[in-house]
Amino acid sequence: MAAHLSIRDLTCRFGGLTALDHVSFDVMPGTVMGLIGPNGAGKSTLLNCLCRIYQPSEGSIRFEDADLLQTRAHDLCRAGVGRTFQNLELFGEMTVRDNVLVGCDFRLGAGFWSDLVRGPKTRRAERQATELVERELEALRLAHCADSIVSTLSFGEQKRVELARALVAAPRLLLLDEPAAGANPSETEQLGRLIRHLRDARGLTILLIEHDMSLVMDVSDEIVVLNHGQKIAQGTPAEIGTNPDVIEAYLGEDLEDA
Numbered sequence: 252m253a254a255h256l257s258i259r260d261l262t263c264r265f266g267g268l269t270a271l272d273h274v275s276f277d278v279m280p281g282t283v284m285g286l287i288g289p290n291g292a293g294k295s296t297l298l299n300c301l302c303r304i305y306q307p308s309e310g311s312i313r314f315e316d317a318d319l320l321q322t323r324a325h326d327l328c329r330a331g332v333g334r335t336f337q338n339l340e341l342f343g344e345m346t347v348r349d350n351v352l353v354g355c356d357f358r359l360g361a362g363f364w365s366d367l368v369r370g371p372k373t374r375r376a377e378r379q380a381t382e383l384v385e386r387e388l389e390a391l392r393l394a395h396c397a398d399s400i401v402s403t404l405s406f407g408e409q410k411r412v413e414l415a416r417a418l419v420a421a422p423r424l425l426l427l428d429e430p431a432a433g434a435n436p437s438e439t440e441q442l443g444r445l446i447r448h449l450r451d452a453r454g455l456t457i458l459l460i461e462h463d464m465s466l467v468m469d470v471s472d473e474i475v476v477l478n479h480g481q482k483i484a485q486g487t488p489a490e491i492g493t494n495p496d497v498i499e500a501y502l503g504e505d506l507e508d509a
């Protein structure tokens with residue numbers, strides 16, 4: 252089976268600092284790849300290269316048939332790549348429903364002239380968007396608070412709003428940037444179930460960047476470990492949990508208990 256996401260020799264330098272050093276790995280369709288590493292390992296840099304925020308110095312990133320390095324940041328959604336953010340990037344004073352509706356923007360635009368006069372195409376697109384949003388709110392157990400102002404919700408609910416907004420755009424690759432940061436243990440457990448559901452029921456390919464080792468070990472099919480910008484290991488959670496190089500890199504953190 253061909254890889255869904257293929258990263259080859261990805262290298263990113265900031266002046267004299269090599270934040271990513273010839274990192275290569277593949278993510279297979281419909282699997283969860285965990286990306287871990289101690290602070291400063293290069294995880295965010297890799298995500299920023301994927302999201303076209305940083306321009307790597309060398310290497311390639313292919314997703315399906317596309318060269319992602321030729322894709323502009325604002326076209327990633329159209330290319331099938333969705334993401335959530337480490338620090339929630341929501342419109343705090345808007346309702347849950349309106350926040351999620353924002354995610355439909357590219358998918359259902361009817362065109363400038365139709366939108367201007369609110370023609371039939373635009374009205375059809377609006378109906379479709381409403382249906383999509385309601386479906387996603389239901390799926391993510393947010394229907395009960397659809398009309399609530401986002402900033403009044405719990406942290407876990409806000410995380411689900413962000414996820415719903417990414418999902419209405421029907422991504423095929425989902426990038427999750429520390430989704431468990433700030434979540435309590437029960438929210439993290441729910442998140443794990445949700446990630447597995449997105450993989451198993453929707454067939455999404457997921458790249459999960461996460462510090463919470465219990466979540467990564469729980470949901471990942473495979474894990475890539477970075478340290479000082481280099482890939483030091485790749486394998487199943489069981490292999491990674493007992494890998495001496497990984498344990499060495501995480502000295503002080505108990506991987507086996509995670």
Ligand SMILES: Nc1ncnc2c1ncn2[C@@H]1O[C@H](COP(=O)(O)OP(=O)(O)OP(=O)(O)O)[C@@H](O)[C@H]1O
Nearest residue numbers: 265268269270288289290291292293294295296297
């Ligand atoms: N825009 C930048 N300019 C200069 N250096 C940067 C920049 N972004 C990241 N770095 C450096 O690159 C290295 C990797 O950082 P990065 O944020 O990718 O690590 P990380 O694994 O995400 O760490 P953390 O888990 O702490 O978020 C660090 O030494 C960091 O200081």
